[in-house]
Amino acid sequence: MSTIALNLETDMVVLPPPVISPTAALLRALKSRRSSRAFLPDTLSVETLSALLWAAFGINRRDSGGRTAPSAHNWQEIEVFAVLPEGAYRYEPATHRLLLVKTDDLRGATGTQDFVATAPLNLVYVADFARMHEARADERSFLAGADAGCIAQNVYLYCAIAGLATVVRGMIDRRRLAAALGLAKTERITLAQTVGYPAAA
Numbered sequence: 001m002s003t004i005a006l007n008l009e010t011d012m013v014v015l016p017p018p019v020i021s022p023t024a025a026l027l028r029a030l031k032s033r034r035s036s037r038a039f040l041p042d043t044l045s046v047e048t049l050s051a052l053l054w055a056a057f058g059i060n061r062r063d064s065g066g067r068t069a070p071s072a073h074n075w076q077e078i079e080v081f082a083v084l085p086e087g088a089y090r091y092e093p094a095t096h097r098l099l100l101v102k103t104d105d106l107r108g109a110t111g112t113q114d115f116v117a118t119a120p121l122n123l124v125y126v127a128d129f130a131r132m133h134e135a136r137a138d139e140r141s142f143l144a145g146a147d148a149g150c151i152a153q154n155v156y157l158y159c160a161i162a163g164l165a166t167v168v169r170g171m172i173d174r175r176r177l178a179a180a181l182g183l184a185k186t187e188r189i190t191l192a193q194t195v196g197y198p199a200a201a
């Protein structure tokens with residue numbers, strides 16, 4: 001912290017320009033990050049969905065295809081599924097589009113807790129083990145879990161700033177959800193994450 005230097009010749013204090021800390025928003029997000037399990041059923045706007053998915057695992061470097069979350073060996077093996085009332089979609093980062101996977105409302109299949117069926121959005125993080133070719137078989141789950149965790153934290157921070165409630169979830173009937181989403185054998189569900197407007201808990 002600088003001290004005030006009075007210029008005795010002019011009786012004037014030249015103030016430095018006000019600093020709007022570039023880290024303030026991040027610190028605010030970290031301060032309010034938390035898990036919430038009470039959601040209103042209100043749908044999220046497509047603008048919110050867009051920002052949320054980009055924050056989760058979108059492309060932030062066009063030249064290299066780099067993403068907003070790190071991944072082991074830069075495998076980028078996590079596919080983000082958005083399970084909405086109107087259907088289940090796979091997020092395609094390269095085009096920033098949602099591709100329809102199933103037309104059914106699969107929200108209830110994304111977890112074993114009641115709120116998942118009524119919250120407006122459940123993200124499902126699916127690791128494609130086929131992309132993790134250099135990893136030993138016993139390392140794949142571990143690294144995929146870590147990569148999904150980085151994405152989940154991006155979503156937590158976005159939600160903290162956007163006034164949304166969220167909780168990352170491991171309590172999933174993976175066999176049931178994989179069948180509902182029609183996943184391939186090499187695709188493994190790591191985590192899910194519910195997002196919505198907060199209801200009083």
Ligand SMILES: Cc1cc2nc3c(=O)[nH]c(=O)nc-3n(C[C@H](O)[C@H](O)[C@H](O)COP(=O)(O)O)c2cc1C
Pocket residue numbers: 033034035036037113167168169170171172191
């Ligand atoms: C890998 C992982 C799995 C989790 N699974 C669940 C879950 O299935 N259901 C749930 O309600 N919360 C789940 N949570 C959220 C934790 O319970 C929560 O982060 C913890 O209680 C701390 O609370 P906080 O996030 O508000 O700090 C999980 C968190 C992590 C990191």
